[in-house]
Amino acid sequence: MLYLDNAATSFPKPQEVIDAITIALNAPASPGRSGHKPALEASRVVYRARKAIAKLFGIGNLERVAFTPNITWAINIALGGIGLKAYDHVLSSALEHNSTARPLALLAEKNIITWETVAPGPDGLLRAEDFASKLKPNTRLVVLCHGSNVTGALAPAKAIKEAIGEVPILLDLAQTAGAMPLEDLGSWADIITFTGHKGLLGPTGTGGLYLKEGIGFQPLAVGGTGSRSESLSQPDFLPDALEAGTLNTHGLAGLAAGVNYLLEKGLDKVREHELNLVSVFLEDISKISKLSILGPGPGILQRVSTVSLNIEGWSSSDLAGALEAEYGIMTRSGLHCSPLAHKAMGTFPGGAVRFSFGLFNTLEEARLAAKALEELSKRKTARKKS
Amino acid sequence: MAEENGEIILVFASNTIILEVEELLEEKELPFVLIPVPKEVNPNCGLAVSFLEEDKDPILRELDRANLWPQSSYLRKGDDFRDYPVSRI
Numbered sequence: 001m002l003y004l005d006n007a008a009t010s011f012p013k014p015q016e017v018i019d020a021i022t023i024a025l026n027a028p029a030s031p032g033r034s035g036h037k038p039a040l041e042a043s044r045v046v047y048r049a050r051k052a053i054a055k056l057f058g059i060g061n062l063e064r065v066a067f068t069p070n071i072t073w074a075i076n077i078a079l080g081g082i083g084l085k086a087y088d089h090v091l092s093s094a095l096e097h098n099s100t101a102r103p104l105a106l107l108a109e110k111n112i113i114t115w116e117t118v119a120p121g122p123d124g125l126l127r128a129e130d131f132a133s134k135l136k137p138n139t140r141l142v143v144l145c146h147g148s149n150v151t152g153a154l155a156p157a158k159a160i161k162e163a164i165g166e167v168p169i170l171l172d173l174a175q176t177a178g179a180m181p182l183e184d185l186g187s188w189a190d191i192i193t194f195t196g197h198k199g200l201l202g203p204t205g206t207g208g209l210y211l212k213e214g215i216g217f218q219p220l221a222v223g224g225t226g227s228r229s230e231s232l233s234q235p236d237f238l239p240d241a242l243e244a245g246t247l248n249t250h251g252l253a254g255l256a257a258g259v260n261y262l263l264e265k266g267l268d269k270v271r272e273h274e275l276n277l278v279s280v281f282l283e284d285i286s287k288i289s290k291l292s293i294l295g296p297g298p299g300i301l302q303r304v305s306t307v308s309l310n311i312e313g314w315s316s317s318d319l320a321g322a323l324e325a326e327y328g329i330m331t332r333s334g335l336h337c338s339p340l341a342h343k344a345m346g347t348f349p350g351g352a353v354r355f356s357f358g359l360f361n362t363l364e365e366a367r368l369a370a371k372a373l374e375e376l377s378k379r380k381t382a383r384k385k386s
Numbered sequence: 387m388a389e390e391n392g393e394i395i396l397v398f399a400s401n402t403i404i405l406e407v408e409e410l411l412e413e414k415e416l417p418f419v420l421i422p423v424p425k426e427v428n429p430n431c432g433l434a435v436s437f438l439e440e441d442k443d444p445i446l447r448e449l450d451r452a453n454l455w456p457q458s459s460y461l462r463k464g465d466d467f468r469d470y471p472v473s474r475i
Contacts (some may be wrong), residue, residue, distance in 0.1 A: 032401035035433055036423025043433075047405035063402050227400050230429040240400050 002329045002365055005334075006358030007149050007175060009197045009204060017201055017257045024253035030246050031183035040348060045058045049252040050239075052259035053194070056177070056267075058186035059062035059210050065253060067208040071174050071195035072099040072221065074209035077242055078170050078191045079103050081217035082141060084113050089136045091164075092143035093126050093155060094119045094344040098337045100143055100172055113140075117319070119344055124151040124295025125302055128159035136361045139167050147175035150341040150354065151295025152278070152306035161188055174198060178258070179269040179274060179304050190215055196251065198328050201258030206251040211238065219244060270359055274305035276359040277366045281307060284370030290377045294345045294352055308336070308345075308352035311377045319376065323353070327372040331355050392439040392463045394470060395421070396456035404433050404441050407454050411435075416445050417429075426467045427460045442472070450474045 003011045024045055029038035031046045042054060050065050059065060068074045084090065084107065094117040108115040118130045131142060142164050147154050154176070161169050168190035176182065178199025185192055189212065194335045196206030211217055222234040223244035235241050262270060282298040285291055290312035311319055320333035334351040335342050342348040355369060398404050404420065411418050415433055418437040423430045439461065449455060461470035 032432055034431065035420075040420060040433065043401055043405060047402065047409075050402065062406060063400065226432050227430060229431050235400070237399055239402055 004355045004357060004369060005330045005332050006122060007356030008332055010199060010201055010358050012360055013201055014261045016261050017254045018259035021203060021250050021254040024250040031249050045249050045253045046247055049256035052256045056259050057192055057210060058183035060186060065208060065210050066239040067150045067247055068316045069205055070207040071193050073206050074193040075100050075172060076103050077220050078209055080220060083216045088113050088140040089138045090115050090136055090141045091131060091139055092117055093167050095143055095148040095341040096145050097149055101340050120153060124153040126155045128156050128163040131160045132163035141170060142167055142279055143170045145172045147304040148341055149175050150336050150338045151345060152303040154302045154304055175304050178262050180271040196255040199262060199323050200255060202255030205248045206255040217241060274357055275301060277361055277363060278305040278307060280363050281366040281370050284367060285373055288377045289375050293323050294347060294371060305357040306354060308354045316353045319353045322376055323372060327371055329372055392461045393425060393436055394439055394442050395460045395462055396435040397423055397458045399457045401432050407435055410448055410452050414448050417441050420461055446472055
């Protein structure tokens with residue numbers, strides 16, 4: 001099997017992650033809920049995960065990092081808590097995943113916000129000046145998918161923040177956390193949302209958000225926190241306000257191990273490796289005549305290691321099916337939960353086939369995937385089942 | 387007869403802060419223990435920081451420096467608990 005679906009979830013996970021989860025599963029306690037030693041150790045597991053995330057993003061105040069079951073939950077918390085009120089203007093890229101696009105669409109449908117998107121150029125890249133030019137006096141938030149899960153285009157997040165000034169920016173790091181050094185974010189980002197199971201190499205069921213001092217918050221769910229137990233009201237301080245119910249301690253043990261693995265390896269080295277993989281792949285497939293690449297092509301480094309493409313004469317689902325059936329290559333076809341991005345790139349509703357490389361892929365595998373595409377491009381359609 | 391040495395108990399807003407305190411005081415090699423919050427002073431089900439009254443000065447100084455300040459503080463002598471306001475340096 002050649003797994004090239006790391007944008008969906010990373011595979012394999014380092015042994016350190018598996019070991020950390022196993023150790024946590026053998027501990028008989030819930031974090032922050034009792035005073036005995038195993039409970040304290042469970043609390044330390046969560047604390048270490050918080051510290052690892054804070055280190056990864058250069059966050060000074062640990063209490064501003066809250067854990068959630070996934071990034072969708074984190075984005076919903078952020079959008080619900082920032083205090084958007086009638087007809088506030090929200091700007092986002094036109095490359096947003098449904099984790100962001102659906103909550104924004106719902107807020108717009110309820111007439112709570114007006115929502116406008118900024119389209120990428122023909123090369124798939126977003127430009128900071130396009131965000132600045134769409135700002136209105138009532139723009140209350142800019143939402144930005146840092147790395148497109150469809151085209152792999154990397155948004156110029158810091159330049160966009162500089163261009164929008166005081167307007168808070170919400171960063172969706174689903175495709176970039178763990179893929180590159182991001183330790184400067186804590187110094188300028190207003191809201192960071194992340195998932196644990198992709199580039200951070202942790203298990204599913206982990207994610208979270210960071211809110212800069214001064215950014216408002218409201219819980220999406222209320223309940224037990226282990227703090228202020230005498231009160232029927234949710235604690236009004238972070239992270240407890242946003243962490244109702246028992247946290248996924250086992251998952252967070254794995255997340256901390258994943259982040260620490262990456263920090264030890266060096267995010268600059270991870271970035272270099274993944275850029276090498278995608279560069280080789282892009283270079284090889286650019287020679288295939290019937291093949292079209294969505295977004296940034298060969299030579300453009302403003303990207304992550306995700307490439308979506310189509311081959312003339314093939315539907316995306318048939319192509320992904322043939323890659324798996326004939327070459328054992330796992331990709332993802334269709335719309336990738338990002339109809340907006342496919343509309344922006346002109347591939348809606350047919351979608352595309354997405355190749356997403358990860359830390360443990362090799363250059364040989366990138367070449368092998370390109371070779372498979374070259375062979376399939378010479379055929380008009382999938383082989384009939386015998 | 388010498389006066390019984392008291393135990394200071396600090397209660398913090400969240401479990402996260404308690405763990406930051408634990409890390410700090412361990413790093414500074416200061417004597418303390420984490421205990422379940424005594425029900426006599428607070429109904430929370432979490433942990434509190436406890437240390438001998440005679441050790442309070444360096445501990446409070448470090449907490450003040452790190453901006454890790456308790457929500458409430460108490461002095462325990464045997465079964466007797468009383469408020470023990472601590473002031474920042």
